Amino acid sequence: MDTCSESPVPPKLRRGGIVAVERSLSILDAFMGAAPTRGLSELARATRLAKPTVLRNLVSLERSGYIVRLADGRYQLGARLLQLGEAYRAQFRLEDHVMPVLRELAAATGETATFQVREQEHRLTLFRVESPQVVRIAQVMPNLKPLDGTSISQALLRGDAAADAARRRQAVYFSAGLASPQTASLSTAIWGPPGQLRGAMSISGPVMRVSSADLDGLAARLAAAARGLCATLGAPFPEGMQPPELIRISPSEAPPPHEP
Template sequence: MKRLVPAVTRAMDILELFLDRDGPLTAPDIVRELGLPRTTVHELTATLVARGYLVPEQVGGYRLGVRLYQLGSRYAEQLDLAAEGRAVAQQVAAKCQETVHVAVLEDTDVIYIAKIDSTQAVRLVSAAGRRLPAHCTAVGKMLLASLPEEELRRRIPDGTALAAMTARSITDTAALRTELAATRERGTAIEESESNADVACVAAPVRDRAGQVVAALSISVPGIRWSPERRAELEELAAAGAAELSARLGHRRARA
């Protein structure tokens, strides 16, 4: 087991005291409940207040801050996204008989939160929960292409050495930016043997009720079943599936 950071553990202990409490919590309450020194409690609560996790009461004590509500809401959104993503992925997989994923972006990686396997004998072997470099995948390219330019350059500064998963992986930031520009123009992302030498993939963006891209839906195909014609078919299916998932998340397309 990796070493735990004592200060972080103590801060979490303070927050978790509210799980069994309805009213505010005072510093003496914390000292008594957790057996911590007063100075330590003062430093921890001051930090939690500064970060928005606690709010000081005028009459003394603390109540939970809005930051915890934001995190809880975000957690709930992820749960809904995973559940709805799996349901839509199942529909798309039934139509194309290929492997379908839904993934989200975390820094410069993608994490697959839903996966439906192909029913074909030759198929992609993967798993939900897997993490891959975003620039090597169709879902990752779609999600990176959806970032504001300033945010994209913050995450992947010019000149960054990009890891290669296959001989066809993009390793140059200039080439990646060109690819992302084409992805924005096309509205779908394409990956041909960049994360797996034997697999090609298409992806489309998933939007929330505010219109923000929060995930991407992809269809993965073994190279033996990949062709320009098949690619066009799968792009349409991925876009339709992503639109359906977006609608389930509350997104409404703007009228032309």
Template sequence: MTRDGAESVERALNILRAFSETRREMSLTEISQSTGLYKSTVLRLTASLEACGFLQRGEDKLYRLGPELWRLGAIYRRGLDLGEFIRPVLRRLVDTTQESVSFYVRDGDERICLYRQNSPRAVRHHLEEGERLPLDRGAAGRVLRAYTAPKWPLGAQIREDGFYISLGERDADVAAASVPVIDNAGRLRGALSVSGLRSRFDTKAQHLAIEAMKMEAARLADHLPASD
């Protein structure tokens, strides 16, 4: 590509960058003022961007972002590895609780342990990523069920509380607490769970785990990419 060609690409990208949440539509003059480009240059570049679907020009002569950007954005979102957001959260929760921490998602009538950070303690609840567990037993399973099956009788109380604690439901020696992870669009993305030996998961430990998970879930809501 020649230097002139590269400059044209940069100028076209600057036109797209001129749009924002508070500036969703602009006239030719406004784009020129925002980018510092001559109107003749803006007219030429916007015609190319419009032809490729990156811009749309309405009957009111105002330019708006086009559907091609939505398509590329959807590809970008699907390509993001949620692990880059989830794994730091799991590590912080392990540091806080000293217990094992997991992130589960629902898959049909089961839940999958998508991400896991095991406790540093010698005696701990151990689980591998990718394992499938039931929805009807265990804290994370019940949380996922409560938020995906609105008519489930026990779901209303779990949704009102915003958490669930299980004591020996799936394994007599294991206790766990779980909270939902809900993004800013109101969609359930999964469930965080802290699990450990029932003998040391007393009221104080339960409260610590729930408060820490709720704080991390709220933080995740601001960072998780939108789901389709």
């Protein structure tokens, strides 16, 4: 007897949505990170849907080109998904996804929020939202600096997506007075699939204000914003993430800048 539930979709996802669509999407999700082909029973177990429900959805997905049924009765993803992926790639603009997150982060923390990428042995600020406070750290854009001991550099150099996901705890780096005696910052790495470093996100401000703030609270807010952005970029973290690990970088611990 098939005991798989007919309603695996969490209530929070079902409100205001269409259950049939969510079931079809859950079937497509079941192919991610799995073997190239899946059988009906495997899909039923992965989605917690009854076999007849899975089969009905597979017929519709196959008809639309999103799923292909092989001669041995197993299923694999169809070429229509590749077309969608190429369309997404062509239309994707990183700024459209990063800037709303930075705006929310700056508004919530009261500090400047930035997104930087690694360019060989340098870090480049791509996007920046200034602190709403009168006293803040000014910076001319675009801004290219050597990788150093600052929190943003350490996030770019030491970030490890697999390790963070395995222990369900993100690394958030904190530095104060390293690149500038007036500046303190917290930073964490941003990932895309498959574990590809896309950059690092940080909040920064005057060293006295940031250092005396609730650093654990700031780290938690930064980590949550980073998880949301990573999910948007196609690299979601596992469910049940623990509070982030706050790693304080002292001047004695900071590595010397890389040679150009």
